[in-house]
Amino acid sequence: MELEAIPGVGAKTADALHELDDPEAALRRGDVAAIASASGITHGRAVQIARGAVRDRHGDDGRVLATDRARELYRDVIGLLKDRAVTDYAETRLETFYPSASRSRIEEVRSFVADAMEREPDPAVLEALSGVEPMESPGTVRVRERCLATADAERYAEAEAAMPELSVETAEDVRDLSELARSYATVIVLDESFAGLDVHGDVRVRPDALETPAETVPERLLARFATNRDRLLAAAAVHEAADVDPPCDLEALRDALSRVDDDGTVIGDDEFDRLATAVDDLDAAVGTAESVANDHLRQAIRERDVTIEGQDFLSLVEQGARVDSLLSRELADEYDAALERARDHVVSALRLDPGEAEIAKRVFPEGDPTFPVEHDEETVSRLRNELSTARDQRAATLKADLAEDLSELSDPADDLVRDALELDVELAVSRFARDFDCTLPTFDRDRGFRIVEGRSPLLDVSYADAEPVDYAVSGATLLSGVNSGGKTSTLDLVALVAILAQMGMPVPAAEARLERFEEIHYYAKSQGTLDAGAFEATLREFGDLVEGADGRLVLVDELESITEPGASAKIIAGILEALEDQAATAVFVSHLAREIREAADFPVAVDGIEATGLEDGELRVNRSPQKDHLARSTPELIVEKLSGERGGAFYEDLLEKF
Template sequence: MEIEEIPGVGAKTAEALSALEAPERALRSGDVATIASAPGISQGRAARIARGAIRLKHDDPGGFLATDRAREIYREVLALLTERTVTDYAAQRLETLYPSPRRSRIEEVRAFAREAIERDPDPAVLEALDGVEPLETPGDIRVRERCLATTDAERYNEAREAIPELSVEVVEDAKGLAELARGYATVIALDESFAGVTVEGDVQVRPDALEQPAEIVPERPLAFFARNRDRIRAAIEVHRVSSLEPDGDCDLAALEDGLARLEADGTVAGDDELDRLTTAVDDLDAAVSTAESVANDKLRAAIREEDVTIEGSDLLSLVERGAGVDSLLSRELADEYAGAVETARNHLIEALALDAGEAEIGRRIFGEEPTFPVDRDDDAVSRLREELTAAKDRRAGRLKRELAADLADQREAAKTLVRDALELDVELAIARFSTAYACTMPTFVWTEEDAAPTETGFSIEGGRSPVLEEPLEQIDPVDYDVEGVALLSGVNSGGKTSTLDLVASVVVLAHMGLPVPAEDVYLRRFDDLHYHAKSQGTLDAGAFESTVREFADLAQGGSGSLVLVDELESITEPGASAKIIAGILEALAENGATAVFVSHLADEIREMADYEVTVDGIEAVGLIEGELEVNRSPVKNHLARSTPELIVEKLATDAGAVESTATNGGRETTTESPPHFYERLLEKFD
């Protein structure tokens, strides 16, 4: 599949898609999440691209939904599916499902839907899905304390492409390498010629560095897993509470353990020694200041209590004015000073939890020479900070490399894990829709090589329109089948339009490859659906001409079309409408199309047509307390009675055949009773 052949994909978009690891697989399968991970492509745009790729794959010309009302029906049934999704991904993924005239596409989705409707939409699974989103690839990783070094310009370009997270420097010799080592914590030399060279600083000779990026830049896999930690955890939970089997290469326990060792910022979690070192570096200045205060407080208290040559308060005053402090402390308070300094040292060591080597450096912060106030040695503080920081970095680096090695091999498995969870949401939406509307998989009557015409139209048993606003249990099931062209008659508010909506919904869903809201459905594969809704008033001359032209095109080439028309007579005068509709039906019948025309002029149209038009009727059983009681399933070859006829019939029945008399000036006169009047009206309907 050539990417630029996909409808709506230009050179810029094709270039972005080419950056994906497996663009053709993603496009052919409609993998919206992977397509949306390409630079500059949103999830909505990804769905449109996927649909275009699917059409290209199946040589689908598009245009199945040939009218506005047909497109409305599709959007309505699609909304019923998408409102049952948990994730935004699943809603966008469902956008790649569309009614197609291509058998290969229909059967492809049908195979998917058959498995989907077997899924159990357990509330625990739906809850777990709430945290699943498509994975993101961090593009903002930059490591500044490490660099790559090489003497070769070609190697330089390879390194920049392979490991963009690190700076790449060109050096001429070991001297240049040494200069880099003074500016970077770690220098990784890519040339084997540097092996055995002794350079001060952390210089590693790794000719294989470009083939082992996770070892050189552990931040890469760690950033990916840190960015997507919660999403992967949610996907793991989906697999645990559902019937989904993880990919064979995915160890859920190992993956979960690795994520538990990772902080949200990409650092390693759960290591006591690293935590100790990190805290020590962060708290060093505060701990030194506190230790200094502890020593001074202790020494100040000792001076106040001292009584040797002068009063303690006088001594304190002299000392604070700097009068011979060193000699006074050395002579009179040497032990007290030593005790105060030891207290400060112990406080510092305990506060920072320093080990033996670190403690030795920490003790040097407070010297042996008596001074007051006790003062720190800033050089010793700097040395301790450098020691702690270096130890922390070494520890963090080793832990990062270990964790990155554990997680790097799980990256593809994690992607599959999340993708499968998102696809499960798509399947569960279909399953929930199927359950909500008591759906079944329709049966297509495929013709030989699916090319020759067939007399089959559609047959629906126990259908309930999903686009009605009433709850399913309040919708009367409808049985209806049509071969060729039929007129549908019936009383007002009897359900004629709802029947057309049901047929349209069933045909659209069937050609999407999805289950349909009925007990049983047989139908042919249609090339397109023309659904003309009831016109709101008489059309002007231009609109009328346009409508007639459209039907002329159908009469010429609509043998594979399904045509649904609701009260076309409303577009012009009733007399002219009957003639026009009769002519359209004749042309569609001759062409082999399948059509249902709803009309109140069925009798007139039948008289004007030059062939025996099938007229089906939605029959009202009668009027009960002023409300029509209707058999919603059309009766084959039956012209349904109108509402006015039913009302007159009810009046005649209720009144009975009784004559009444009245006295007028002493004379009896006999008048025609209402029943006779009603019967006269009823005769007009025969």
């Protein structure tokens, strides 16, 4: 797919889209969330790009909605669908559906909708969907205990770009590597020339390290799963509640997620926990061990009666002996016992293994007794380094092992979340179809439309209370009827059915058939008589209309209000003549049906929404237009009512004039 061939996508936007892992797949799916994740692209812009990709794929010029009123009704339709979505993703995704004149696009959506209408909107599924969001990219993780090393400048730059999580160091020889091994727990060498060299420390020669990120920097994958833990668990719950086959083993996914903390740290490993705790508690353990030794010696001195003969004391002093030396003769065994207790405390408190315990014994070295007992700081530092290195290497091993498991789940996890979000789109369509008793319409080559038991969900009354309407039109037609009889609502219903049908969506009717319209023109009722300039502009607009392409649906509400009735009738008659010549489907609501029919040079069809009478001052109306029937006006009904109630020549004469 040539990205710049998509309508509205220039070079800058194409560059941003190329940042995505698979821009063509995202565009093909209409994945607005993925498109919007590209730098500089808003959600609104992502919708436009997704629509542009659809139009490009189906050769669709996207001009079906030709007037403001038609576009307004489309926004109302989208609003009804979005109201039935749970996730923000589904709301945005629904905006990628639009009325199309392309047969292939309509059929593509109809196939999707047919499956969606079979979905059962189970409350448990809707509840589970509330926790699902598109996968989020975590921020860059900094890994300080591991580095990459190379002697090649080009490889150095490549490594920095490929793995920003790790430090990249220059290493020209074994000495450089040895220095790095003292600073990092693990050194990963990118140059094969270093293979076979013996370097102290954890130094690994891995020329393929940049091509295996899950092994080299497993923190990247762990961070992604940690960041999206709640989304993944919610998506898993959606699949289970909906009884939909998931793209991965959900138990394996949950097990893997349970092994990584929110910050990407691997959890649940006893050995790592032991080493981490030992590093953290080392200084405290050594300090406590000193106290243990000194408390033992203090108690021993209190309990021991030490006697030194005068000659012995003089001899010791003459030899320069210290008090410690004087004590060592009497307390040597107790001093050894104190050291042993201190060593045992460090080993037991930190749960050291035999190798670590050997180092710990030298924290309190043997030698001349001293009081108070003190530790050897150099040995403590060595023990700390040994424990820290073991901890970091253990963490790296755990991360690598977990990343290996997660790498197999990575793509399926993306699919898991995406499928859950797409299920929400399907359920929104299903709920719309169920709430408004919808059916999929049929398209044929016959001119016009036919609607059976259609009800508009946009009326001010509840949908259940809306009266069903049957209406069919096959050419240029006038729709007459009393005021407040439902003429405008009928136009809205026709436009609504046509818009939904050409979106590929179900329509609120028991049955519907229509031709595939190239354009939908809907002109709302004008607000009062227009001045000369506005009148001229309106005529220009209708002049452009009748010179347009064939295969259009034209709906006009009381155009006669733009000027005086006599002129209006002639203008409307002329417009209808032109539309009839082009085989357009048109419905013009007008109170001048008789005058327009007389002015037209072809037999204009006139349908009527007939009022059956007045009851307590309220009209009783048959909302379905009657074919080839000029409906009576409200004044005529009132005159008829008065004539029947009061009689007299006056009312009878008035009635005859109608």
